[in-house]
Amino acid sequence: MPYIIEQTEDRLCLKIEGKFDAALAREMQNELEQKYKNSKLQNIIFDFAETKFLASSGLRVMVFAKEGLGHDIKITAKNSNKLVLEVMKMSGMNNFVEIIK
Numbered sequence: 856m857p858y859i860i861e862q863t864e865d866r867l868c869l870k871i872e873g874k875f876d877a878a879l880a881r882e883m884q885n886e887l888e889q890k891y892k893n894s895k896l897q898n899i900i901f902d903f904a905e906t907k908f909l910a911s912s913g914l915r916v917m918v919f920a921k922e923g924l925g926h927d928i929k930i931t932a933k934n935s936n937k938l939v940l941e942v943m944k945m946s947g948m949n950n951f952v953e954i955i956k
Contacts (some may be wrong), residue, residue, distance in 0.1 A: 862890060865897040870907065872905040875913030876918075884916050891924045902932035907944045921951055931955060935938075 859870040867890055869883065890896070898921045905910070919939050921930050929952045932943060943949055 865895050866900065867898070868900040868902055869900040870905065871913075874902075874908040874910070875906055875908040875916075876901055877912040878906065880910070880912035880916045884919055885919055887916070887940070888929065896924070896928060898929045898931060900933060902930045902934050903932060903936065903939045906936070906939055909939045911946075914942070914946050914948060917948060917952060922937065929953065 857872050857874075859872075861868040861870070867887075871879070871883075872922065877885075887899070901917060916931060917932070921928060930951065932939075932948070933955045935943065935954065935956075940954065943952065948954075
């Protein structure tokens, strides 16, 4: 599996391995919708420690997490390498995603 999910009552951490591309994005968006139903999620963390590539479709999943699941959800990106960080900054994701190292 190209990602690992760790969930507590109010936090969901997605550890993405390899490429966060269109194929993975569709699967992950469906997963987020399922995990969000009847939950008390307040924070979704995208852990990019093992991510080699972030496509625009991956960015759309992050936007969906914020816009589609609820504006009160905090979105965090952590452990981003230089390439992933650059893509997030160029796309303006840093305006609504907390980026931590």
